[in-house]
Amino acid sequence: LERKHAGIKQVVYSPLGAHSEKPWEVRHRLELLYGDVPRIELFSRSAEPGWSHWGNQCASASVELIPGYTICLDNVTKGFL
Numbered sequence: 001l002e003r004k005h006a007g008i009k010q011v012v013y014s015p016l017g018a019h020s021e022k023p024w025e026v027r028h029r030l031e032l033l034y035g036d037v038p039r040i041e042l043f044s045r046s047a048e049p050g051w052s053h054w055g056n057q058c059a060s061a062s063v064e065l066i067p068g069y070t071i072c073l074d075n076v077t078k079g080f081l
Contacts, residue, residue: 001037002034003034004032004033008029021045022044027041027051031050039051039052041054041055042055043055044057044058045058046058
């Protein structure tokens, strides 16, 4: 993705919220950084405007999980160890 704003800082100082709650400031900075693109928050607890969301603590998810299958990567990763 092309960066839309060069002044976005990576360090966030934010008051503590609920347990494992993501700070609002992070969403805001991502919106400024990348502009109007599709966004998803994984492991969310609530819906936020402009964001798709998924999480087992959401009342309803805005994305559908599609069943998949696993692939054994033993032979693939051996060359990297």
